[in-house]
Amino acid sequence: MPAEAPFSVLVKIALKQHLCSLPLRIVEKRAVCSTGRARHIIFIPPPPPFIVLGHRFMGVVVLGYMLWVLATTENKRFLDGVLIFTYVHLGVGGAWFLTGMCGWIGSYKKGGLGMKLFLFLAVFMVAAEIGGIVALSILKIKMVDILKSGWIEVNEPTKNFIQDRLDCCGFSGPKEFASTNSHIDETCYRLVGETEDVSIKEIRRIKRAGCKEKLVDFFYKHKIIWISSLGVVLLLQVTAILLSVYLINAKKRELRENSFSSLTHRSYTTGY
Known part of the structure; x- marks a missing residue:
C-alpha cells in the first residue's frame, strides 16, 4: 500500500491546478504547469472604455x-x-x-x-x-x-x-x-x-x-x-x-516577472 502523500505536496498540487485553470495567457499557464512552481502572475486589466x-x-x-x-x-x-x-x-x-x-x-x-x-x-x-x-x-x-x-x-x-x-x-x-x-x-x-x-x-x-x-x-x-x-x-x-x-x-512589471520566471524555469529543468 503506497505511503500517504505529505500535506505540503497536496497543497502544491492544488495550487498548481488552480493556477492552470485561471483565464490568463497560454504562455504563462504553460510555464506554471510545466514547472509546477507557483509564481506571482500580474494580471493587466483592459483599460476602461x-x-x-x-x-x-x-x-x-x-x-x-x-x-x-x-x-x-x-x-x-x-x-x-x-x-x-x-x-x-x-x-x-x-x-x-x-x-x-x-x-x-x-x-x-x-x-x-x-x-x-x-x-x-x-x-x-x-x-x-x-x-x-x-x-x-x-x-x-x-x-x-x-x-x-x-x-x-x-x-x-x-x-x-x-x-x-x-x-x-x-x-x-x-x-x-x-x-x-x-x-x-x-x-x-x-x-x-x-x-x-x-x-x-x-x-x-x-x-x-x-x-x-x-x-x-x-x-x-x-x-x-x-x-x-x-x-x-x-x-x-x-x-x-x-x-x-x-x-x-504593470506592463513593465510583467516583463520583469516573465524574464525572472524564464530564468527560474531554466535552472529548475537543467539544474544550472
Whole structure:
C-alpha cells in the first residue's frame, strides 16, 4: 500500500491546478504547469472604455463640426492665418482624435508604444489647456472678444440657429448688414401680429437687439453648467493619464516577472 502523500505536496498540487485553470495567457499557464512552481502572475486589466472612446468621440465631434463650418461658410481666408477660432478648434479636435486613436491601439498591447504615445499626448493636451487659460488671463482677453471672433468665422446655419433661439439679429444688431451685401435671414424677423384672414399679409418687424449681449448673458447665466462640463472633461483626462501610467508600469512589471520566471524555469529543468 503506497505511503500517504505529505500535506505540503497536496497543497502544491492544488495550487498548481488552480493556477492552470485561471483565464490568463497560454504562455504563462504553460510555464506554471510545466514547472509546477507557483509564481506571482500580474494580471493587466483592459483599460476602461472612456480611455479608448472618450477622446476619440470628442475629437470626432469637434472636427466634424469645424469641417462642416469650413465647407459651408463664405469666409475663404483659411490659408491667410487669421482664423484663430477655427485653427484652435481644429487643433484641439485633431489632438483629441489622435490621442483617442493611440489609446485604442495601445489598449491591445496594454502598456506598449501606443499607450506611451497616448500618455504623452494626454499630458500635452492638459498642459496646453491649462496654458491657454493662463494666457487668456494674462492677455486679458474677454469673453466678448472670443464670441466676436467665433461669430465672424462660423457659418450661416450656426448664426441663424443662435438668432432664432436668443431672439436677436446679427452680432451687434441689424445695422451690421447695412455695410455688407449679406442676406438677412428670416430668423432676424418676428411677426408683429397673427390673423386668420389669408388676404391680409403678415406683418414682420426686424429684431433690434444684437446677439452679443444675449450670448454674454447666456454664458454668464449658465456658467455653472459649462464650467462644470469643462471640469468633468479635465477630470476624465487626468483619470485617463493616471490609468495609462498604471498600465505602463504593470506592463513593465510583467516583463520583469516573465524574464525572472524564464530564468527560474531554466535552472529548475537543467539544474544550472
